Amino acid sequence: MSTDAPATTDAAGTPADRLTAVLAASAASARPLAATGPDERAALLDAIAGTLDAHADELVHIARDETHLPEPRLRTELRRTTFQARLLADRLRQGLLTDVRVDHADPDWPMGPRPDLRRTTVPLGPVLVFAASNFPFAFSVAGGDTASALAAGCPVVVKAHPGHPRLSRRTAELLDAALSGAPAGTFGLIEGVEQGATAVRDPRIRAVAFTGSLRAGRRLFDLACARDEPIPFYGELGSTNPVVVTPDAWRRRAAAVADGLATSFTLGSGQFCTKPGVVLVPDAAALIAALPAVTSGPMLTPELTDGFHAALADLTATPGIEVALRGEPTDAGVPAPVVLRTDAATVLADPDILERECFGPATLLVEYASTTEVHDMVAALRGHLTATVQAGSDDDALALALVPLLAEHAGRVLWNDWPTGVTVSDAQHHGGPYPASTAPATTSVGTAAVARFLRPVAFQNVPDGALPPELRERAPGPRLVDGRPQP
């Protein structure tokens, strides 16, 4: 979105005053927070999860008012959010979030005598998190980036999303309460577009995490790169999450494909960064005929509704793209779900069509006439969060060939599944080549996300007692010792 609502003035004064106070407190908390051990950080994450769960009714009520999302979805999302914090707490206690390596001194090391060298990670320092509109819990104030940064030992400054200001403030109050045992300044909330941009440029901020539009995200990325001291910018800036339906899939699983697509592209009114927005199909007319009735609820904000209509208008103004199906609006002012249709020739003449994200309940079917066209379109893809193949059987030759090719353009590859619904686990990867992520080696979901806020440090010849605890000779936990993994 291009504009925020004006930030309110609260007890701490103007938004600018608040920003000054939050940044100072955040910087002051960095060292004491870095000095906490994994058990202490785990306790903080558990406290956050417990506090949010204890206030679930209140939070879901505010969220429903502000976002128009249905209550069951909000309860599921809050459960996911607190689960995420608890999973990171578990992994901290298991010693799984740091890649500990120990190389003992070795006079016979082939390149010459090796000193004792031990590697762990340290937190980067204050992290600025830009909350997203579409997941008011999971990608907002107490969302994945906040939990990951705290697990890493970094103070967090969240720039609230103006789509749910009351929820943001109430969540922040609850975080403050849950973090009462942590160093003052461990968490802070700021509001306002200008304050966010100012914070990106502030030397006390050491990393930025952002989920949102390409336009807003790229602007902030550019600010982060242009600093006297550039900092890591973890931006998730857009994805159309291409799906390929093979001819064999269409022969064997037409109903499953049609039902799955209808559910997936309208889930959350299409306001998922993993919404399948482009679907390569062998027979568009048949798929359209097979689609069940689609419906969609209100969008999160008027700005998103306007953006959806504008993106749709842009797409339908493109020669060769037409509206194939328009669902029923559930209510006045609520966008109807839309299925667009084009063909491979149109797309191959202008492959940018594959990248035009239409954030809301719309998807574009692209009919292909040959396997060659499928391969050519896949080769033309840029970076995406996900790419999906709908296969016939496990012997589907086209589907098998596509798996490694889709992996060239996406952070997650799915087989006979749908990309919406992102589980939180150790093997999850939510990222991908630009613009899916500005940092394609990192993920914003799952336990590997913590690495975004850590930096390795090697300790050479340091006496055991002066080492960080996890590096000491008798420390428990998994580590790589002299090239051998120790579980």
Place this chain on the structure above:
Amino acid sequence: MSTDAPATTDAAGTPADRLTAVLAASAASARPLAATGPDERAALLDAIAGTLDAHADELVHIARDETHLPEPRLRTELRRTTFQARLLADRLRQGLLTDVRVDHADPDWPMGPRPDLRRTTVPLGPVLVFAASNFPFAFSVAGGDTASALAAGCPVVVKAHPGHPRLSRRTAELLDAALSGAPAGTFGLIEGVEQGATAVRDPRIRAVAFTGSLRAGRRLFDLACARDEPIPFYGELGSTNPVVVTPDAWRRRAAAVADGLATSFTLGSGQFCTKPGVVLVPDAAALIAALPAVTSGPMLTPELTDGFHAALADLTATPGIEVALRGEPTDAGVPAPVVLRTDAATVLADPDILERECFGPATLLVEYASTTEVHDMVAALRGHLTATVQAGSDDDALALALVPLLAEHAGRVLWNDWPTGVTVSDAQHHGGPYPASTAPATTSVGTAAVARFLRPVAFQNVPDGALPPELRERAPGPRLVDGRPQP
């Protein structure tokens, strides 16, 4: 350095023609190279090491002519370079270079049923490596970045350093021969400042690795960030590698400190990125008196000699900084080693003094009068590759307090050791906060360096036979399975 020698025209035509051909071949090789398995890549690295070792006499001879570095140092450096390739080959075979994670489907996963999800890494694609002048083997054509990128499965384009053009071309020929079994285009060499900058902007290049000056590196970093599709830029841009000598160290280990410093700051004529350039000492006069006679050989290039004199002149023009000791030049035109001296008050009034790298045989002693001054100077540090404490005993309270504080500003912290001489191992970390590295989560030395050229991909619900081999159910090798490390 600010200028390259004009690139020569060779059989492939002008440097611009060569660039065009190299980039096209590199892009064409990306997919077949990505499809190779770890054993195949290990064989390529072993072939490179074997070929370079077999031509050691010839290569060292050329290197000595072009760089003026002494033969024993060059032989050691070449041995390190081939060791590095072989160590990566070993680790590839052990499955240690990819963080494999497997989460089996779990209907009872607390946030909701979990699909089968498996995570591995894929290569980024063609990597552009800017060779450094100061390590004509270890950080040049066949150096660490080249070996790491090949281990990751990425084609490599090296922009040769003009300080050793014949060595660069001959090394490239030997790489071509060693890589005869690899896809055509797996390796390519380009020359010329303009060609390098053009390649950074080329969409076929997917990552850049650079070791050199802050000025040249920042310019290229800015180009990489400004691309339509920004790419990771791994730049090592400078470090003064601060050393703190505690009062207790000076009381107990004065001779060892003086001897160690004299050796370390003049090693390789001070042309090491880990040269100790700033030394905080309790008694500068006593240290100067205790220093053994220091000498230094010729520098690598006339440009570096000029740069050294200019940086020295800058420092000595700063009020409060004086030349305390000037060694004997070994030859006409060879810079004499220089020890500069100032005090903590001068530095605390202008902490930028701590960051002014003087690439060559010089070091700056900063005399402090109190522990408070030490802490204040350490707090004022920016980012460095290394930071060292020279301690008295293992009970030295100041030294113990400094270890975690120095870790806030450096990628490697040393205790009673010297930063020059960077071992290649699993626990090594050669990086640090900006400007030591533009990507402080990554290293340019050691086996963890391979991660710079990899990107994770998760596979959801993909049949076993369609998975990358390392993700299959019965694949050998270390992995994290359902949250439990399997060695």
